[in-house]
Amino acid sequence: MNIDGVNNGIVLDHIKAGESMLVYDYLKLGRLKCCVAIIQNCQSKKMGLKDIVKIDELIDIDLDVLGYIDPHITVNYVKDGKLLKKRHLALPETLTNVIKCKNPRCITSTEQELPHVFKLIDREKQIYRCAYCDVVGDNK
Amino acid sequence: MRSVVSILDLSTSEINELMNVADDIERNPEFYRSKCKHKILATIFYEPSTRTRLSFESAMLSLGGSVISTPDSKISSAAKGESISDTVRVISNYADIIVMRHPKEGAPVVAAMKATVPLINAGDGGHFHPTQTLADILTIRRTKKTLSGLTIGLCGDLMFGRTVHSLIEAMLRYPDNKYIMISPNELKLPEYMREALDKAGVSWRETESLETAMPELDVLYMTRVQKERFFNEEDYVRLKDVYILDRDKLKTAKSDLAILHPLPRVNEISVAVDDDPRAQYFYQTLCGKQMRMALIMLLLGII
Ligand SMILES: [Zn+2]
Numbered sequence: 131m132n133i134d135g136v137n138n139g140i141v142l143d144h145i146k147a148g149e150s151m152l153v154y155d156y157l158k159l160g161r162l163k164c165c166v167a168i169i170q171n172c173q174s175k176k177m178g179l180k181d182i183v184k185i186d187e188l189i190d191i192d193l194d195v196l197g198y199i200d201p202h203i204t205v206n207y208v209k210d211g212k213l214l215k216k217r218h219l220a221l222p223e224t225l226t227n228v229i230k231c232k233n234p235r236c237i238t239s240t241e242q243e244l245p246h247v248f249k250l251i252d253r254e255k256q257i258y259r260c261a262y263c264d265v266v267g268d269n270k
Numbered sequence: 271m272r273s274v275v276s277i278l279d280l281s282t283s284e285i286n287e288l289m290n291v292a293d294d295i296e297r298n299p300e301f302y303r304s305k306c307k308h309k310i311l312a313t314i315f316y317e318p319s320t321r322t323r324l325s326f327e328s329a330m331l332s333l334g335g336s337v338i339s340t341p342d343s344k345i346s347s348a349a350k351g352e353s354i355s356d357t358v359r360v361i362s363n364y365a366d367i368i369v370m371r372h373p374k375e376g377a378p379v380v381a382a383m384k385a386t387v388p389l390i391n392a393g394d395g396g397h398f399h400p401t402q403t404l405a406d407i408l409t410i411r412r413t414k415k416t417l418s419g420l421t422i423g424l425c426g427d428l429m430f431g432r433t434v435h436s437l438i439e440a441m442l443r444y445p446d447n448k449y450i451m452i453s454p455n456e457l458k459l460p461e462y463m464r465e466a467l468d469k470a471g472v473s474w475r476e477t478e479s480l481e482t483a484m485p486e487l488d489v490l491y492m493t494r495v496q497k498e499r500f501f502n503e504e505d506y507v508r509l510k511d512v513y514i515l516d517r518d519k520l521k522t523a524k525s526d527l528a529i530l531h532p533l534p535r536v537n538e539i540s541v542a543v544d545d546d547p548r549a550q551y552f553y554q555t556l557c558g559k560q561m562r563m564a565l566i567m568l569l570l571g572i573i
Contacts, residue, residue, distance in 0.1 A: 233375065235373070235374060235375045235395045235396065236374065236375050236376055237354070237372070237374040237375065237376040237377040237379070237380055237394075238376070239374070240374055241353055241354055241355070241374075241377075241380055242353050244380060260376065261376075261379065262375065262376025262377075262379045262380065263374075263375035263376040263395075263397055264375075264376075264397065265375075
């Protein structure tokens, strides 16, 4: 694992090639003041090609969001230039305010401050349904 | 707090128990006349459905309880923008049980999370309407004397018809039933329901022809084919009559067929069929009331 350029921060590895901008958007990395590096199409023994995102600050990452985007991503926490810990992800059972229900007849379209909640109903096919109206969530 | 938003909120043994109680109500209505004395049922209807509301209110009154209700059309605080959560919290202080109908799908899920008394979904848009399903299966059990080994025809709009999906989900709990899905190609059963049938391993098939299916059927569940579901007038005109049940189409039917319909009917069952002893759709509404009585008692902990 190449953690060059990160002293105290996070390296997101094994991102499927082409998905790094999705990670960038979902985690709202554009709002950070620190150095963020996006590396696309790296050679990977495991995956052929992969993307990597390096964040030079130990920010709080919503692992549910990341697990939803791609459960194969690994999260490496770096402290003082050394690998502190490595986290593997899984598809979360519940998504809260990660994706929005697109059903115009859903109660989430009118009820104030109601969180958008989705439940995992098929882990293999990665299918989530709205906890209120049961409509299947859009893919990323 | 125990609420019923979907038919899946009730276990099979609870559904069976509700049917047994409904049968006992039929035999012995006096015994239940005061079961809900001093209890209050609130009906909150965010869209009009006179029949459903009256069915619940009549059910509560037959149990000796009282009813408070909002005018059918518009709830005043809703017009002022009060959330469902707030409305339900307030009404929980006025009633022992709440019945809610709302045009938005999932509204009763939100309401049930906030209510401090039991809540029954009386229909949320095209989503769920569990007490309709309870009415349907009691009607089947009473008219056929069984809930298994039946050939059940579901006819009309099988794509958007929520009562059909919910009835299938309920009937899949009982063994050895066979299903014939009768609909125009444009209104076939959605994918997730097809998967549910396949997963359950039951025998089922699809046909566009009500006439060819008719001789096999023990139960025929009719639904309306709505004009708005079609892309063009031509298809609608071509198909609408095919799914209208009349005396002629019944000629090949079994003598003990049970014909059900969730009502309201527009023209999908000819009025001439009403006098046929196989027509059970008005009786179905009595079954609905008795199942609502049983459900109210179950949720109030009286049975
Ligand atoms: Zn929804």
